[in-house]
Amino acid sequence: MSSPLTEESVSTETERETPGYRPQVQILNIETEEERFPRDVSGPTVSAWRCNLAALSQRRNLLFTAHVDDIYVWIPSGPHQLLGSQPEMIIHPVMKEPNAPGYIDRSRPHTINHIIVDDLGVDEVLLLATDSGNVTGYNVEAIFSAINRSAKYGGDRPFDAHEVKPFFTEHVQLSAWGLATHKFARLIAVSANTGVITVFAFALVDDMSESDSSSLSFSETSNMGDSDVLESTWVSIDSASSMEELKKDMPHHRRRNLRLSYRGHFDNIPCVSFANFELDPNGLWMISTDILNRVFVWRVWDSLAPVNSSSYNCSRDAREQRGWFVLPLHPRRVQQHRYKFDACGCEPQPKIMNGRMVFDVSHTADDVIARSNRAAQKVDDEEDASISSLFLPDDIFSDSSVHTESRPQRPRSEHNHTTLEASGTISPAAASDSIDIRAEVSQDHEVTPPRQSVRVKRGITNLVEEENEQFGEDSVVDVDVLKCFVSHPCNPRFFPILHFSGNNITLDPYPLDHGSRTLSRSPLQSLVEYSMFSSCDRLNLVKYLPELGIVIAASQAGGVAIITLTWQEEIGHTFRLDWLLPFPTQEGDDECPTPPLMGLAASPMPGFEIPPDVPCIPWDINPNDRMRFNHRLLNPDKTEPCVANPPERGASSPSEPDPCTKEPNLTIPETHAYASDIYQPHEAWHGYHPSRHYRLLLLFSDLSVMSYEFWHDWRG
Numbered sequence: 001m002s003s004p005l006t007e008e009s010v011s012t013e014t015e016r017e018t019p020g021y022r023p024q025v026q027i028l029n030i031e032t033e034e035e036r037f038p039r040d041v042s043g044p045t046v047s048a049w050r051c052n053l054a055a056l057s058q059r060r061n062l063l064f065t066a067h068v069d070d071i072y073v074w075i076p077s078g079p080h081q082l083l084g085s086q087p088e089m090i091i092h093p094v095m096k097e098p099n100a101p102g103y104i105d106r107s108r109p110h111t112i113n114h115i116i117v118d119d120l121g122v123d124e125v126l127l128l129a130t131d132s133g134n135v136t137g138y139n140v141e142a143i144f145s146a147i148n149r150s151a152k153y154g155g156d157r158p159f160d161a162h163e164v165k166p167f168f169t170e171h172v173q174l175s176a177w178g179l180a181t182h183k184f185a186r187l188i189a190v191s192a193n194t195g196v197i198t199v200f201a202f203a204l205v206d207d208m209s210e211s212d213s214s215s216l217s218f219s220e221t222s223n224m225g226d227s228d229v230l231e232s233t234w235v236s237i238d239s240a241s242s243m244e245e246l247k248k249d250m251p252h253h254r255r256r257n258l259r260l261s262y263r264g265h266f267d268n269i270p271c272v273s274f275a276n277f278e279l280d281p282n283g284l285w286m287i288s289t290d291i292l293n294r295v296f297v298w299r300v301w302d303s304l305a306p307v308n309s310s311s312y313n314c315s316r317d318a319r320e321q322r323g324w325f326v327l328p329l330h331p332r333r334v335q336q337h338r339y340k341f342d343a344c345g346c347e348p349q350p351k352i353m354n355g356r357m358v359f360d361v362s363h364t365a366d367d368v369i370a371r372s373n374r375a376a377q378k379v380d381d382e383e384d385a386s387i388s389s390l391f392l393p394d395d396i397f398s399d400s401s402v403h404t405e406s407r408p409q410r411p412r413s414e415h416n417h418t419t420l421e422a423s424g425t426i427s428p429a430a431a432s433d434s435i436d437i438r439a440e441v442s443q444d445h446e447v448t449p450p451r452q453s454v455r456v457k458r459g460i461t462n463l464v465e466e467e468n469e470q471f472g473e474d475s476v477v478d479v480d481v482l483k484c485f486v487s488h489p490c491n492p493r494f495f496p497i498l499h500f501s502g503n504n505i506t507l508d509p510y511p512l513d514h515g516s517r518t519l520s521r522s523p524l525q526s527l528v529e530y531s532m533f534s535s536c537d538r539l540n541l542v543k544y545l546p547e548l549g550i551v552i553a554a555s556q557a558g559g560v561a562i563i564t565l566t567w568q569e570e571i572g573h574t575f576r577l578d579w580l581l582p583f584p585t586q587e588g589d590d591e592c593p594t595p596p597l598m599g600l601a602a603s604p605m606p607g608f609e610i611p612p613d614v615p616c617i618p619w620d621i622n623p624n625d626r627m628r629f630n631h632r633l634l635n636p637d638k639t640e641p642c643v644a645n646p647p648e649r650g651a652s653s654p655s656e657p658d659p660c661t662k663e664p665n666l667t668i669p670e671t672h673a674y675a676s677d678i679y680q681p682h683e684a685w686h687g688y689h690p691s692r693h694y695r696l697l698l699l700f701s702d703l704s705v706m707s708y709e710f711w712h713d714w715r716g
Contacts, residue, residue, distance in 0.1 A: 021335070021342065022578040023550060023562065027586065028695070028707040029080035032593070036703055037085045043703045044072060046598050049104065051114035051177060051270065052541050054599025054699045058117070058610045059124050060144045062088075063601060065699060066112035066128065069093070072158075073143060076606075081695055081707040088147050091161040093128055093136040096169040100132035103175035103193060110134060113176060118276075119183040121202075121672075122613040125167070127188065129176035135190050137168030170259075172198050178272035178288065184669040184676075185283025187300070191269035197262040197288055199300060200234065204254035204668045234259035243304050250301070251667060262298055264306040265290045270540060275328040275495050277546065281673035285495070285511070289323035293501055297511050308512050312499050321501035324540035325553075328495040328511070331573060333549045334565040343568035345576040348518070362521040364577045369526055488572030496573040498565075500539035500553055505563070509572035518574040527559030527580060541600040547692060548712055551575070556596045560698065562710070581698075581708065593704040605693040605709060607685065614679045617672045690714045 037043040044067035047053065053066040063074040063083070073089040076082065095110055102109030109132040117126050117140060124140040142164050150159035168188065178191030186202040237246055238261040246253050267290045275285035286298040293313050296306035313321055337343040346367060348359035488509065499506045505520040524539075536556035543552045554560040562579040582592045604610055666674070685692065691712040698706040 021576075022564065023548065023710045023712050025562065025579050025581075025708055025710045027583065028709050029082065029705075030586070030593075031080075031082055031705040031707075033702045033704050036083060036705070041085045043085065044068075044070070046701045046703070047111050049536075050112070050598075052599045053112065053115060054601040054697065055115050055117040055126065056601040056603035056695075056697065057124060057140050057144075058119075058603050059612065060140060060609065061606050062140065062144060062147075063697065064115060064117060064126055065599060066115050068108060069110040069112060069130070071112070071115070071126070071128065073147070073161075075147075076695075076697070076707075081697065081705075083705055087158045089143065089150075089159045089161050089164075091138070091143070091164065093130075093134075094166050094169050095130070095132070095134045095136070097132065097134055097171040100134060100171060102131045103133075104131050114179055116179045116181075118181045119613070120181045120188070121183065121186050122617070125181065127168075127179050127181070129179050129190060131175050133172045133174050133176050133192060135168070135170050135172060135176050135179075135188075136166050137188070138164060138166050168200070170198075170200060172196070177268065177270050180273045180276070180286075182274040182276050182283040184278065184281040184673045185274075186669070187274060187283045189272045189274065189286060191265075191272040191288060193268050195263065195265045195267060195269065195290075197265075197269060197272050197286070197298075199258075199260045199262065199286070201254065201258040201260065201283075203257050205252075233257065237261070238304070240304065247301070253301075254668075260300070260304065262286075262300075262304050262306075264296050264298075264309070265294075267292050270323065271325045271327075273327040277330045277495075278673035278677055279331070279495065281669040282667060283669065285328060287326050287328055287497055287511070289326040289499060291322040291324075293321045293323040295323065295326055295497065295499055297497075310508070312501055312504070312506055321504060322538065323499065323501055324538050325500040325542045327498055327542070327544055327551075329498055329507075329544070329551075329565055329573070330546045330549075331495050333546045334567045334573065335549060335576075336567045338568070340568050340571060343566040343571060343574050343576060344518070345578070348571065348574075357516040359516065359518045359571055359574065360521070361518060361574075361577070362523070364520065365523045365526070365580065368577055368580050488567070488569055496565075498551060498575070500542060502538045503555075505539065505553065505561070505575070507573065507575050509574070516572065518571065520575075520577060523561050523577055524555050524559035524580065527555075527582075536596040541597060543600060543602045545602060545694060548694070550710075552600065552602055552696060554597055554600045554698070556598075558592075558594075558596065560600070560696075581696075582706065586706075593700040593702060593706065595701040595704070597698060598701045599699045601697045601699070602694055605695050608683075608689075608692045608694075610692075611681050611683060614672070614675045617668065617675055 033043065044065075047066070047068055050066075055064045056062070057064075061075055063076055065072045065074065069092075071091040071093060072087040073091065074083050074087050077084075093110070093112075098110075100109060102111065105111060109130075111131045113129050113131055115126065115128045117124060119125070120137075126138045126140055126143070127135065128137075129135050143161075146161065146164045147159055170190075172190050172192040173194050173196075175193040176190050177193070178189070178197070180189040181187065182189075186204060188200040189197060190200075191197045234257045236259050237243055238259075243260075246258070265288065269288055269290045272286065272288040274280075274283055275287075282301070284299055284301055286300050287295060288298070289295045289312075293311065295310045295312060297308040299307050312323060335343075341347055344359070344361045345364040346361055348361050349363075351358045351360055494510055496507055496509045497511055499508070503522045503525070505523060507518045509516060509518075538557075539553050539555050541554040541556060545551070549565045551563045551565065552560065553563060560579075560581040561577055562581070564576045564578050565573070566576050567573050586592050689711070691714060693709060693711040696708040696710065700706075
């Protein structure tokens with residue numbers, strides 16, 4: 001195995017002048033199929049044509065992988081994160097409708113299409129979606145406890161998983177694919193091949209416990225702790241009239257379990273996501289993408305129909321692009337930069353496409369390749385029959401043609417590239433490198449009348465707040481408006497949207513207008529161009545790490561991009577391609593597995609695990625009251641002094657309690673978001689490391705595993 005390769009060992013002299021922009025990346029290990037499974041040990045089967053089949057816990061050292069209709073639980077061991085051949089536990093998921101037929105393979109109807117591990121309330125949960133439309137959820141801590149109990153009493157490995165009961169089993173009719181949770185609002189979203197997105201909203205208030213409890217645990221606010229949760233009943237909200245009735249009950253609409261059905265797509269929906277951060281604690285915003293490469297924006301508690309839609313096809317792409325993944329981004333967990341070059345990794349090329357300003361950063365990939373001294377290498381032409389049999393024919397979603405084009409040469413920058421700060425906590429000064437975009441704009445085709453950006457017209461900087469009167473407004477203006485300098489707010493309350501199609505990465509800095517966009521065409525082209533598995537060439541393996549402001553995206557045909565989310569005053573929110581994996585030394589030594597990826601997983605390294613959530617969620621509190629989680633002062637005496645200016649809480653300012661009803665002035669999700677923002681427990685690595693260290697595991701269809709470690713040193 002090659003020696004560890006980090007950013008410093010491959011940086012050019014120019015980039016050494018501005019260290020700390022990019023995360024440090026180090027090779028941990030390559031564990032081949034032969035090393036994991038000797039000849040006398042057979043490995044588990046990997047399914048064909050699915051979404052991500054791997055997920056890591058952020059709190060425990062547990063890796064979950066889906067093998068046909070079972071979940072294997074692994075404990076990566078040692079500094080090289082070895083898995084070996086023996087899982088700790090095998091879970092046979094409980095099905096709500098065990099007789100439901102399959103969509104892709106009727107002989108294995110409950111084959112798992114997708115798994116995720118994410119927070120739901122104060123708990124971390126594992127969710128899985130199956131080809132039969134069944135969706136099942138397990139509490140990660142319950143799995144961890146069961147493994148520990150079995151090990152304590154000498155149980156055989158893999159340990160028996162029968163004692164681990166799911167907290168959630170439901171059915172969405174036809175082949176479930178997209179999965180998402182909203183931590184604070186206790187929502188689960190599932191997309192299916194019916195073209196319907198189903199949102200399961202757990203009840204937040206139990207009338208029995210509300211009267212005598214001032215601090216609610218998650219089991220009390222979500223019914224997850226009930227022994228009969230598998231028999232939970234749901235109030236169906238599936239029509240405009242039922243939604244209007246629900247809105248009449250707000251803010252008391254969460255006393256029952258709700259099942260809401262959202263319609264607008266007319267084709268398969270691979271991905272659905274929430275704005276899952278404290279700026280939207282009540283789970284108002286939801287985003288989805290379909291294989292027609294359209295993105296829909298939804299307001300969950302306003303309407304069952306989308307409020308906005310966008311096409312993500314690019315005029316110069318001869319190859320038809322299909323939408324595979326989309327996610328809203330935390331707008332404040334980004335690197336802020338003075339210069340466009342630092343924010344984008346290149347000098348972005350502005351173009352007008354379909355009336356929209358597009359900043360093309362495609363040639364950043366060339367710089368990354370040059371910096372890493374990577375030479376394109378062809379995959380061995382001899383196809384392993386045992387691997388190829390796992391995948392559907394190339395023409396299942398046939399393309400009319402494959403288009404390749406040379407990227408433009410990187411323009412020479414005349415600026416000294418220094419960031420104002422890497423962590424994104426200090427607002428940048430006014431940009432001093434502004435250029436006349438008007439002179440640089442190229443016309444890809446005849447310009448159509450553009451849509452005016454809402455932020456240009458009224459200066460709106462809060463698209464998440466309920467009181468936004470210009471929500472959805474979209475007017476036609478002169479094209480010169482889009483060419484002039486626009487100053488973007490550095491601490492906004494709206495959220496950008498990151499979208500992944502078959503080959504392209506696109507970021508829209510505003511969810512509801514069509515003003516600008518950042519585009520990177522085929523960033524993994526050099527890594528997957530000669531792949532024998534062209535039917536798997538789609539960017540649908542994605543992991544978002546808000547803490548570091550990093551998104552990791554991979555094509556199942558091979559190749560991984562590590563992307564940093566950034567901001568610059570003229571462009572607004574954008575992104576920078578920092579690394580392409582595998583490293584050149586791995587390619588040169590023929591260490592890279594050639595089969596497609598079955599999954600991508602990332603989580604903190606052992607010793608850096610994310611601690612448990614807030615110890616409890618205060619109920620009847622006022623945000624002006626003194627609330628200090630580090631001192632466990634949750635519900636202070638009313639005579640104690642109050643904080644004059646409490647920390648900014650996010651999406652909507654709290655209203656005063658009604659003097660007649662004495663109702664609490666915050667919802668439980670708002671209180672939870674506020675508490676989580678305040679609660680900052682000390683961790684063992686604090687004071688020794690500048691950032692949390694993360695691991696990245698790439699799991700291949702031949703059961704090989706590649707592992708990396710990455711972190712930020714925040715220099716510069």
